[in-house]
Amino acid sequence: MELKDDVSIVLCGEAGQGIQTVERFLTRVLKFDGFNVFAAKEYMSRVRGGFNSTEIRVSSNRVKSFVDRIDILVTLKKGSIEHLKKRVSNDTLILGEKANVDDGYDFVEMPFTQIATEIGDKIFSNIVAVGSISAMLNVEFDTIEEFLKAFFAKKGQDIVDKNVRAAKKGYDLGLELVKDGKIKVEVKKDKTVKDDLIFDGATAIGMGAIAGGCNFISSYPMTPSTGVLTFLSEHAKEFGIVAEQAEDEISAVNMAIGAWFAGARAMVTTAGGGFALMVEGMSLAGMIESPLVVNLGQRPAPATGLPTRTEQGDLLFALYSGHGEFPKILLAPGTLEDAFYLTQKAFYFADKFQVPVIILSDQYLIDSYYNVKNLDLPKSAPQKFVVETTKDYKRYALTQDGISPRGIPGGEGLVDVDSDEHDESGHITEDLELRVKMVDKRLKKFDAIKAEIIPPELIGSQKYDTIVVGWGSTYGPIREAIEKIGDNHTAFLYFKQVYPLHPDTKKYLQSAKKKIIVENNATAQFAHLIKSETGMDFDVKILKYNGMPFSTEEIISRLREGR
Amino acid sequence: MELKDDVSIVLCGEAGQGIQTVERFLTRVLKFDGFNVFAAKEYMSRVRGGFNSTEIRVSSNRVKSFVDRIDILVTLKKGSIEHLKKRVSNDTLILGEKANVDDGYDFVEMPFTQIATEIGDKIFSNIVAVGSISAMLNVEFDTIEEFLKAFFAKKGQDIVDKNVRAAKKGYDLGLELVKDGKIKVEVKKDKTVKDDLIFDGATAIGMGAIAGGCNFISSYPMTPSTGVLTFLSEHAKEFGIVAEQAEDEISAVNMAIGAWFAGARAMVTTAGGGFALMVEGMSLAGMIESPLVVNLGQRPAPATGLPTRTEQGDLLFALYSGHGEFPKILLAPGTLEDAFYLTQKAFYFADKFQVPVIILSDQYLIDSYYNVKNLDLPKSAPQKFVVETTKDYKRYALTQDGISPRGIPGGEGLVDVDSDEHDESGHITEDLELRVKMVDKRLKKFDAIKAEIIPPELIGSQKYDTIVVGWGSTYGPIREAIEKIGDNHTAFLYFKQVYPLHPDTKKYLQSAKKKIIVENNATAQFAHLIKSETGMDFDVKILKYNGMPFSTEEIISRLREGR
Amino acid sequence: MDKKIFDMGPIDIAWCPGCGDYGILNAVKQALAELNIPPEKLVIVSGIGQAAKLPHYMKTNFFNGLHGRAIPPATAIKITNPELVVIAESGDGDIYGEGGNHFLHAMRRNPDITVIVHDNMVYGLTKGQASPTSREGFKTPVQVEGVILKPFNPIAVSIANGASFVARASITDIPGTVKILKQAIQHKGFSLVDLFQPCVTFNKLNTYQWFRENTYYLEDTYDPHDRIEALKRSFEEDKFPLGVFYVKEEKTFEENNMAYEIDKTPLYKREVDLK
Amino acid sequence: MDKKIFDMGPIDIAWCPGCGDYGILNAVKQALAELNIPPEKLVIVSGIGQAAKLPHYMKTNFFNGLHGRAIPPATAIKITNPELVVIAESGDGDIYGEGGNHFLHAMRRNPDITVIVHDNMVYGLTKGQASPTSREGFKTPVQVEGVILKPFNPIAVSIANGASFVARASITDIPGTVKILKQAIQHKGFSLVDLFQPCVTFNKLNTYQWFRENTYYLEDTYDPHDRIEALKRSFEEDKFPLGVFYVKEEKTFEENNMAYEIDKTPLYKREVDLK
């Protein structure tokens, strides 16, 4: 078979079989060799067994989207093809060992384990696979060797040699297939890609946090958000970050708010169920006007739902989280770059406006990665809005824009905050006229916030008559779909800030004959939010809620079918 | 001064001075004597000191609303007039003891304490006051005597006698004022009122719960919702109710859900901050399709806010409470009668549709009371929707309307519920097609729910061009205002079920030239909800968020000013 | 009764091969069978975690609720229908971490439920972070330089907090565990079984061997009615004692409850009488 | 230092006349003054309740947060700025009830904070329901026939759970309380002071007289380093011992934290370096 410019390789097997390893190695090796890569995984809520799969796209151009199509399927366990049957076609080249391939499918025997055992241990089979696939994509073997040497250096020469031998054997195996004409792949390399960064969504958010000056994270493990806690823990020492695993999410959010009070820049990372336990804390942040950054990694709910899958089901829950009325900001990154910049921005917003800021990520965004042409790191330390206090300092001084200069304890003045309604000095009050002043003060901050809303991005035809609206992680598939459709009357409006809603939203929608919303949930929550703000309805709602992200093909066909 | 048909008496003093006692005695004595009474209190978040006041309206017709006007002010502490200055006018008759009256105001000296001490103890002063006021309203002394005898019977003859003497002295004092022409009150009595019930909102909800078959309440104390827990605790023995004070709200809601699972009919009562800790439980109820009844007694927030005041600030928070997507029902009683019937109905809805039902009450509703012409108690025990299980029982059997027959453990079949996505038998699943079926099943229940939405009530002119929309506890003041304005082109649309929204809502609004919303919050949350469902805006938003309820006069004037 | 009655037949179990949870599943079935408790009369309440998946792998009524929240529903289920045998079962992170407050206060009520904690000293399902019982120095992706918190001692805290039955078992000895589980289930009141369970995937420190080498049974002469003695033994950590540390007779939550003062019929069977 | 430095001047205090909280306010100011801790270097973190209003009545930095949540912010504040003296102070319902899980786990971290619990054995602000420390039989509008739960024993649980400083005081003796508070504040690590406080309005059982008659001080010869001995004494309830039950030296959360491994400057003073 012949493949050109864009190849989708899927590895499927059971949890614990090392698919993650193959994924990690392969994507990096490919990138080092100059290929654009994208990877997304789909896995079950279990540590061993079941069926997990990883898609690796290798492409002549940068790609940032999941596709259904499988060009090459490496099956590591019987049942994998069944597991992926909707995506496997006659054009799919199936590779694997007889024992691991479902009956009744043509496939090319790849004796990974056998080779591995010859070398000394079954565990090398993953490296053998990496070698084979690399060969088919005509990766230079030196690249692989170099990578393995660096990677296993600490493990000692013997391990290095064995891995290199395993890779070589696999590589030769791959070359044969190419020679035999069983497969022919033509994907352009781009030397500059070699120096690209490659990381996943969790890392992007973690790096964005550090860039935003984050030096405190208190959280409780919860898929898919744990990666951010792990990332910051790994860098706790070098960057001086307090990374604390709290006893529960209530403690986590109250610690984070306490940390801001004392002068730290704090965040929490969680998923819907954990966030549910933090909403009282959201309200506290709203009342004492504390900055707070929350990474809300969405997953299918209600309740425990499908812990390792993806969904955009918590938008309205997050928007109205916390009792009472107070401003908040909701961001929704659709790319790894945005995950980085928006998280950094979240700290700026939180600190400047003294409000909670929620980053609506999800499992798909957090677990996928691709090569990125370096991020521009802030030249200087992040801007901070903390003031020196003087003897007469009043935490809630009434100001024009409702924002009171925020001081921290330790200075000349006293810093007093209170979850009850309070006076300018932060002391509890039952003065009902003051109550009104304070409510107005807190809500007035919306004006300042609205002046800095991140505008939605219009992609595709500027003279559109059909507009496709999306937010957050659906960016990849929608964008690719629009590009592939490539007509001159359809545009994609991508929202990376979903609340407050940008004032141009209505204008954008009004200039379209047909309005389409795409959401990874069952009730079109963003459409609902847009209607509550603009009164406008969507003509078509393209929704998906089986726990999987949209694929490019799916968006294309559903846009065509209009459902 | 002369007062006719509608008298507003306000007692003001500090916490712990016994205003509550006077209120309780007076309202009951008045009712027993055939007067229509209404009472609402306003108090600080403290146990002693400060300023609390109670308004008692005595009227020829039934009244259910708070008024600003004060006809007779009984001041029990210096500073009371200052505390109420906005409401005190030249027409206000001020009664009190010199020491307790602010300087510079005309007042009639009432030596309550002196008389009390003569009788033997200062504590009798409250009874003296009751006597005086009763006299001014020409209550038969026999009624008072009868009431006191019954009330203090257990305390022994001596106590009874002293109280009766105190009342008599006060009564004579009051008669003098009348004789001296200092005051003349003409309010019609209605013998039938004697047999009316008189209770407050907390009791109404508690009685409604019992009528709805409630036999389990697990809650954590929180103003203003505690009264419901107290009421059910007091009746725990006679009605066989498990009334448990949980260690926290998380435990409370999870206990309630567990109780339903085993066959009880359970509720929780809480306020915004406590509810914030229950939203994960809301999501659990949504996922395992458990019935759940929540009394959410709203109070000014965010966070601790103004614990003893009133607000309608948790509508959207409650509506979107819980991560993920699942149906729920929101009720909002505006009268004590509705508080009773809707709570009863809440158990019916919860049990029939297997969804959480939230009763949006608030401090104003919970703490006010008036005489009610008896409630029609259900003739029979409440309808229950629990089925006997058989060997092949499946808790989540897929059905036409999405409602699966709900069995409880102990029968032939096994009852299995799971917070993860599950199959028909309740077992955890990662089958993504089944996931879609289950999401659809849960959301499909909305159709059944929508078939039974309680319609909004249209009050006033049927051929209106101005429509005033209100929900929950604003009913009283809005209704009285509309009646007082009494034009033939204004109508009041009262929503007692705020979600799902009744389909006629749009029709009602469309037939008005001018649309006005009245809400006891700062952001017009119900207007927002209506817009998100109908796309329709309101021309005027009459909002109040200082912690006090609307008064009739305020609604009248703001409707006139149109702001 | 034959423990087969609890078997689900061929199902896909999500636990790792070699996980201690298999042994616990066996021991629980065995104990219930020996006590002749049929699936229909049993309710297992669990939270979320690997341990919490247990009820899915046996025939029983179950309430698989929220992470950390197994005990409140268990308490409510028991008082709603005292005729049911109620077991709350979950992981160490679930019950001692997220659910710590319920753990602390439920024993003050003394409901007649049995709490079985799969104590693998790690968060398994979320892939290996420290749990409250993780030993100091235990390295994880979050505790990169090792745990710095003092390990939670559920036995000592429960005894100090007045629990009426406190035991520890280790699934490295299934028969021994069955014996302890039976006593716990039979105890009238709140009973805790802290059950050591190797997590072969994420806990390379507290392995089968480690649990074998670092545990021993309280001697037969040991008297579980002496609270101070029980506490002394609960602090032993060079080698962890197994067995029943402490027992006391006490009225249960159900017996004390006002709802059952006049009428003893289970709540769920009653009809409100509005007269 | 003169304790006047903490005075707010004429303010309206919401506590009932005669409430034990006045004495606590005094004792706290006195202890801080004797330790020369100026208001600017002090942060009092409280939850919600009558006790939790205390910081409003003295000059200090304060964080009056949510009901039950005083301890987590206190822990975070201390590690963000170890130069501050951090006291978490709230009611028995707040810290042992709603906040029980934080109470349980914070002491495992051993942050250098002092936790002062106004133990009036009742929920004051919400008008008299039972608290975790309410005695059995205590009647309230919710516990109409009296409390049926066993009272929570914060002293025993804290010692069993490894707290590094555990004391009980009674505001019926202010000088004695000041002494204990000073030791608690000076202790490097997590210190608990369970402080008996009469609620004159809602607790007619545990009055000033009751506390006087039912407490006594641990004898001077008492050695607070013996855990078992400390536990024995913690169980005495015919008369409740006052004083320091248990103390141990242990590294604090701040000392153990990776963020301070390389660089000792307080977190809040640092700038990220993105190289």
Ligand SMILES: Cc1ncc(C[n+]2csc(CCOP(=O)(O)OP(=O)(O)O)c2C)c(N)n1
């Ligand atoms: C509120 C909430 N927080 C976090 C999680 C994520 N979570 C699922 S299981 C688990 C801990 C598992 O550890 P443990 O309870 O010890 O059980 P084990 O897997 O070790 O058997 C966590 C943190 C969740 N499901 N819900």
Ligand SMILES: Cc1ncc(C[n+]2csc(CCOP(=O)(O)OP(=O)(O)O)c2C)c(N)n1
């Ligand atoms: C989440 C939440 N639940 C409940 C309340 C209501 N509440 C305020 S104070 C309090 C308890 C007060 O008792 P305690 O902590 O002992 O303090 P005390 O008033 O006795 O000093 C409660 C239940 C609240 N504010 N927040």
Ligand code: SF4
């Ligand atoms: S991760 Fe650990 S606890 Fe979970 S199944 Fe695997 S071995 Fe068992």
Ligand code: SF4
């Ligand atoms: S209610 Fe009790 S605790 Fe609260 S102030 Fe009054 S006496 Fe003190």
Ligand SMILES: [Mg+2]
């Ligand atoms: Mg565990």
Ligand SMILES: [Mg+2]
């Ligand atoms: Mg208290």
